[in-house]
Amino acid sequence: MIQPDPEISPHAAHIEQSLNRIARALRPDEFTGLIGAPGLSVMRSAMDALQADSLSVWLADEDESHLVVTHTEPDPEFLGWKQSLEEGLTGLVYASEQCLCENEVYSNANHSKKADEALGQVTYAMIATPFYIAGNLKGIISCVQLKDSVDAPNPSGFSARNMNRVRRLSTAIERLVNYKMLTSLLDLEL
Amino acid sequence: MSHRISNLSDFPSLAELKEASISGTGRGVKVAVIDSGVEIDHPRLSRASIIDAVAFEERHGLIEVVEGNAGDTFGHGTAVADIIHQNAPEAEIGSFRVIDARSVSKTHLICAGVREAMKRGYHILNCSFGCRGLAKFILPHKEWSDEAWLKGVHVVAACSNTDNDEAEWPSHFAPVFGVDLADTNEDDIFYRPEHLVSFSAKGENVEVAWLNGGIQRQTGTSFAAPKISAHIARILSVYPGIPPSMMYSLVSSLAEPWHPDLSSDW
Numbered sequence A: 001m002i003q004p005d006p007e008i009s010p011h012a013a014h015i016e017q018s019l020n021r022i023a024r025a026l027r028p029d030e031f032t033g034l035i036g037a038p039g040l041s042v043m044r045s046a047m048d049a050l051q052a053d054s055l056s057v058w059l060a061d062e063d064e065s066h067l068v069v070t071h072t073e074p075d076p077e078f079l080g081w082k083q084s085l086e087e088g089l090t091g092l093v094y095a096s097e098q099c100l101c102e103n104e105v106y107s108n109a110n111h112s113k114k115a116d117e118a119l120g121q122v123t124y125a126m127i128a129t130p131f132y133i134a135g136n137l138k139g140i141i142s143c144v145q146l147k148d149s150v151d152a153p154n155p156s157g158f159s160a161r162n163m164n165r166v167r168r169l170s171t172a173i174e175r176l177v178n179y180k181m182l183t184s185l186l187d188l189e190l
Numbered sequence B: 001m002s003h004r005i006s007n008l009s010d011f012p013s014l015a016e017l018k019e020a021s022i023s024g025t026g027r028g029v030k031v032a033v034i035d036s037g038v039e040i041d042h043p044r045l046s047r048a049s050i051i052d053a054v055a056f057e058e059r060h061g062l063i064e065v066v067e068g069n070a071g072d073t074f075g076h077g078t079a080v081a082d083i084i085h086q087n088a089p090e091a092e093i094g095s096f097r098v099i100d101a102r103s104v105s106k107t108h109l110i111c112a113g114v115r116e117a118m119k120r121g122y123h124i125l126n127c128s129f130g131c132r133g134l135a136k137f138i139l140p141h142k143e144w145s146d147e148a149w150l151k152g153v154h155v156v157a158a159c160s161n162t163d164n165d166e167a168e169w170p171s172h173f174a175p176v177f178g179v180d181l182a183d184t185n186e187d188d189i190f191y192r193p194e195h196l197v198s199f200s201a202k203g204e205n206v207e208v209a210w211l212n213g214g215i216q217r218q219t220g221t222s223f224a225a226p227k228i229s230a231h232i233a234r235i236l237s238v239y240p241g242i243p244p245s246m247m248y249s250l251v252s253s254l255a256e257p258w259h260p261d262l263s264s265d266w
Helices: A009-025 A029-049 A089-095 A114-119 A161-183 B014-023 B076-087 B107-119 B135-151 B224-236 B244-254
Strands: A054-060 A064-074 A080-086 A100-103 A122-133 A136-147 B030-035 B049-059 B064-069 B092-097 B124-127 B154-158 B177-182 B199-200 B206-209 B217-218
Touching: A009 A136, A029 A064, A029 A136, A029 A161, A054 A122, A064 A089, A064 A136, A080 A089, A080 B107, A080 B206, A089 A100, A089 A122, A089 A136, A100 A161, A114 A122, A114 B030, A122 A161, A136 A161, A136 B064, B014 B224, B030 B107, B030 B224, B049 B107, B064 B092, B064 B107, B076 B092, B076 B224, B092 B107, B107 B124, B107 B135, B107 B217, B124 B224, B124 B244, B135 B154, B135 B244, B154 B224, B154 B244, B177 B224, B224 B244
Parallel strands: B030 B092, B030 B124, B049 B092, B124 B154, B154 B177, B177 B199
Antiparallel strands: A054 A064, A054 A136, A064 A080, A100 A122, A100 B217, A122 A136, B049 B064, B206 B217
């Protein structure tokens, strides 16, 4: 069991406030630097395990009107894509803070087809889970399986087990970011 | 044929209850879908008896109750109604819309919706939603779920999609039938003792009615909960008047034992 550090614990409330302040001010372009090589590694291994074609981290922009793709694997083509929070399944997950796992996404009236049309693909399956930093909702993590056209054969699809894996990935990335922010805040090199 | 239970000596045997859970149709039982509304002209609901369509909306700080407000904000409530109808075809369904197009609600809208359903004599409240398990939300949700318990109304609630131990209201209240999804293709109901969320049913890749007359495949605890609601409706249609306390024991006795392979965690 880890005991609270007697030198740090009296400052816990102040540290928490500072972390929240840093998290609120975090810009999407700073994200990849924060997660570093360990973050990239867990994302890539999750993507392989899920047989996903793409995995993206979307962060809410400053005025919380849009989600912006801040990190994406494997192809950076989608990086910087912006989608209104009022739109699509990503906005729905952000608003409700509930995980989503859906196959045949392309036939769902709530799915925004803008990204698919721009990238010339069809999203077949999607998992999306809320993403928090310092305990505050900051964005979502999505995983998709794609196909070239509606008539193309269906990929394997996602399951509830896959959804749990993405939820755990989201927690792992949050912890990594929290740790980075905390060590930077306390000026520690651990 | 239905048998009203007035004392314990009239109580049916487990075999009779099992038979009721199979042969019951839901006739005479009213199930409230506390959700995003129901698309009542959806082809899959053409034979369903939808007796209420009420929306609860906030305007200028007041709750407006809009009668006859058919329509679903994003498809979820239609899916839930479809599952209830498929599994208890003669149950009467009421749509109480408290969730908006972003899948978001507010505690006071939910409280208004469930209270209205109880006032209208609904026997089962299907709550395929969960309010984050923060202390500030406990009291209002506990009040209405206790009220349901005292009135003999059965509350069935979905738990969190990713962790059944994560506190959410109302699924984590002991008198509520908390429902998780089971990783199975069977239509069975499973019971996991010593857990607040003790029931589970198929909730993965379920074919359901969705917006604009559409059909979707959906995964989530939301689609497992209505299977339990329908199961209770079937029993109540044969043995009306069973209170929630007894129904909890009965459903758990009739259910298959839960085993770890049913968990969607890894």
